Amino acid sequence: MKNILLIVVSLLFINCKQVTNAQAPTAPTTASEVGEIMKFLASDDLAGRDTGSEGLDKAATFIEKEFKESGIQPYFETYRDTFDAKGIATYNVVGFLKGTDEKLANEFVIIGAHFDHIGNGKEVNGDIIANGANDNAAGSTAVISLAKQFAQLKDNKRSILFVLFGAEERGLLGSVHLAKVLKEKKLDLYAMVNFEMIGVPLNDKSYKAYITGFEISNMAEKINEYVGSELVGYLAKAKEFQLFRRSDNYPFYEQFKVPCQTISTFDFTNYDYYHHVDDEVSEMNFEFMAELINDCVPAITKMVNTEAKEIRLK
Numbered sequence: 001m002k003n004i005l006l007i008v009v010s011l012l013f014i015n016c017k018q019v020t021n022a023q024a025p026t027a028p029t030t031a032s033e034v035g036e037i038m039k040f041l042a043s044d045d046l047a048g049r050d051t052g053s054e055g056l057d058k059a060a061t062f063i064e065k066e067f068k069e070s071g072i073q074p075y076f077e078t079y080r081d082t083f084d085a086k087g088i089a090t091y092n093v094v095g096f097l098k099g100t101d102e103k104l105a106n107e108f109v110i111i112g113a114h115f116d117h118i119g120n121g122k123e124v125n126g127d128i129i130a131n132g133a134n135d136n137a138a139g140s141t142a143v144i145s146l147a148k149q150f151a152q153l154k155d156n157k158r159s160i161l162f163v164l165f166g167a168e169e170r171g172l173l174g175s176v177h178l179a180k181v182l183k184e185k186k187l188d189l190y191a192m193v194n195f196e197m198i199g200v201p202l203n204d205k206s207y208k209a210y211i212t213g214f215e216i217s218n219m220a221e222k223i224n225e226y227v228g229s230e231l232v233g234y235l236a237k238a239k240e241f242q243l244f245r246r247s248d249n250y251p252f253y254e255q256f257k258v259p260c261q262t263i264s265t266f267d268f269t270n271y272d273y274y275h276h277v278d279d280e281v282s283e284m285n286f287e288f289m290a291e292l293i294n295d296c297v298p299a300i301t302k303m304v305n306t307e308a309k310e311i312r313l314k
């Protein structure tokens with residue numbers, strides 16, 4: 001049974017590949033590319049990427065370089081969208097990929113993740129650096145990789161903002177700030193997809209990742225339809241702990257009242273190092289991350305190209 005399935009899947013894969021290759025010659029990300037980005041963002045050199053720290057600045061500089069090299073433009077005058085985090089000047093990093101369709105380019109999809117973390121944590125065996133590999137170098141890596149792929153693909157009728165949020169760990173301050181700024185600019189936001197803690201696979205689930213706010217919109221349904229498999233699903237724990245309100249998707253939902261949701265694979269049982277100094281790169285599964293990131297490409301491609309806004313609040 002398994003082998004038959006494998007053959008069918010392989011055939012489908014070959015078919016998809018031929019179609020994609022014919023349309024646009026783009027390379028999906030690999031485990032080793034994911035590993036490279038992760039090893040930098042979660043290195044001791046960045047000292048846990050605390051708000052206002054030199055480590056956060058190094059992370060931002062790295063992301064700006066990645067954006068620039070891929071052809072992602074700054075959305076504001078520079079890539080940095082500066083704001084005040086309770087007395088500390090910090091920033092979001094905001095990249096822009098203009099839509100290719102004259103009319104639909106005025107509609108936006110935001111792909112986001114927070115790139116800050118908590119700096120130091122409770123000491124374990126002389127280690128005090130909370131590297132934040134899963135939380136949220138992992139989500140940041142997804143945004144950087146997706147930005148690169150979409151910049152290559154040039155297959156987005158709608159415009160895309162690729163955002164790395166600052167000061168999430170201080171209370172979603174970066175997303176609160178940016179959502180307000182974009183609302184004041186009367187941005188036509190279609191939807192937002194946010195990434196949090198995707199470095200370790202779920203156990204015993206039929207889907208690859210869960211989505212927060214599962215029941216508020218048809219986003220999960222549409223994503224799975226666009227991808228042709230059960231990429232995202234419902235996790236009861238996510239609802240129990242109100243994760244929908246606990247990440248950077250929420251301020252956008254509040255301001256715009258459109259589908260803004262977070263994709264994650266942290267389910268409270270599959271990872272012991274939440275806000276712990278052992279949240280290190282060595283615990284991450286790069287193969288899985290690359291697979292999940294690549295699976296999101298067809299979902300986002302469809303999202304930014306359908307004539308109508310098919311993803312809606314319920």
Ligand SMILES: [Zn+2]
Pocket residue numbers: 114135136168196197
């Ligand atoms: Zn986080």
